[in-house]
Amino acid sequence: MYKNEFDNHLRQNTKFNAYMFFGQALFLVEQYALDIANSCGTKDEIEKLYFDDYDFKYIKNKLLQSSLFSSNNVVLVKLEKKIPKKDVEALIEACNINPDSTIIFSCLGDTEFKTMAGYFTSKNNSASVRMFQPSDTEAIRILEKEAKLLNINYDMQALNHLYFMHKNDLALCVNDLNKLSILDEKITSNIINIHCFGIGAVSFEEFLNNLLLGKDISDDIASLLEEGMNEVFLLNQVTSFVQQLFMISAYARAIGTPNPKEILGFIPPKNIWDKKCKLAINIKPEVFQKMLEFLLNIELELKSSKIDNSNLYIQSCLRKFTVLFR
Template sequence: MYKSQLDTLLKQSAPRVSFLYGDSFLIGYYAKKIESALKSEEKTTFYFDEYNAININTLLSQGSLFGSSSLVVLKINHKLLKADIEMFLYALLHNAHNALIIEYYQAANKSDGDYTRDCKTCAGYFKNPKMPKDSIAEVRFFPPNISECMGFMRERSKELGLMTDDKILKHILEKQNNDIALSLNELEKFVIFAGKPIEPSDVNLLCDGIASFSVEELCFALMDKKPIVKMLHTIYEEGINEIMMIGEIQRFFYQLFLFFAFIKIKGRPDAKEILGFSPPAHIAERLSRYCIRFKETEYIAIFELLSQWRYEVSKGKTKQSMSALIKIQEMIR
């Protein structure tokens, strides 16, 4: 099934079993959309390493004493066993008030080809002849095109009560290199203009633009152990202030540490409680996944490296990034 088919299905009813894979932004976006349509009274989320087939099946098998419904959400980055999926479907067949949403993200150490093959294999397991056809949806998402991104921008702008038009929304999108997740995040800044039309000058003032986007992209590439030399060269060519760049990188790792500490204490992430706002689902997922790749002592070492880098730049030693970033990348598990 593709996105358009899921959109058609959701106009009628929400699937009780959803296996979502492909573009990470759309996985998170549609998971929330399906969850909202299900209107389940109880929700339990399992994050990545928390996956436990027995515990999940127990929740899906729970009978309804007072007519309540239960939703289980799995955020995973590993291939599911056929036996596990068959077990979940059997439980849901006999407990029609419960539902399951599986968000299958690409693991950092898995190639695009391997991820696609695993997705197709798992998707083939989501079949049960005794369950209604429309109750199971396995959906592959492709990166949204510009037209689709503009649709998301209009939708979010309306939700925030912003007075804007397509020209302004496209301007924000272009400043973020058409990255829809970052662009939707940028829209949050404009709530201060409630009741007032947003002007191009407001966008230029509040949106960080390509340089900030490149730094965030650099952090993602760093955490995914991808090459960063060309990206760094591009950032420097744009004439970015190196102190500001270090500040952005420090902010990124500070957010990771907040997620790390919160999960260590609470046993689960809660982006809104950690950051004070709700970032796009795919950003929250990345931070939750990245934060556990360091130990507490390694976070201390990272902040010391970044502080030393900032000190050297303040003393006139520019472009000291490579040494610090390589050392950080070597710590990633």
């Protein structure tokens, strides 16, 4: 199931004996897995096993045996690769045999785990949840929630600034919020500039602007990918950027001066918004359609074709983009 459906189950207080979280949004995968573990047992009742610590026999025996010292038996397993079907089914069955036990898989990846997710069904009282990258609006709401939990006095501009500074990486944003929570002052954009540092040598927002302006972005693409940015994630961010520009352009043509709150659902930093508006107004409506078709075709190729080197492929396609839409 997807996040929204699972959130409905949470609101209805639906419980499962086994959980699996996976997908592109690694922060949400880890956050949900940890939240579910904490809801199923106390700190002393949760055992965390990460990567090479995975031991099928040990986990199965633990799930089948009730503890003499606690009422709940929770195992949180973090994985980078899927495990055999027979292992998964046996561990789920162990939790069904022993109602005191719960197993939770936090799977760091997407495609690798699609098959494994199919082993979690309502018939065996288990659930798999696939997490997609949140939209900018959803991500800012997540940061708001985290800031409130940390009792941080903040302004919205500051959260937007932090989010864009870290190239939409929620994990880095939340880490910085934890650091900022010790400050006894209101968190503003200036405070963030003093205490936080954006990742990477390349400004992602500047890269997107240069891409749409038709500038040479060859070195920037290579740097972003070398820093560890996933090819599909990079492409999705470019597509999202173009979609935002289209919405700004459409709003300006139909209504008037673009309103960021109405268009995006939040107010980005003024310098970023001004650049977007200038870009959007200078692009003709029919060109937006050609841009989006071009980007969607690249995504289709990446996900459905056997491309030998997706890194070089995305670099080549984005260089072509700057030439076609200069």
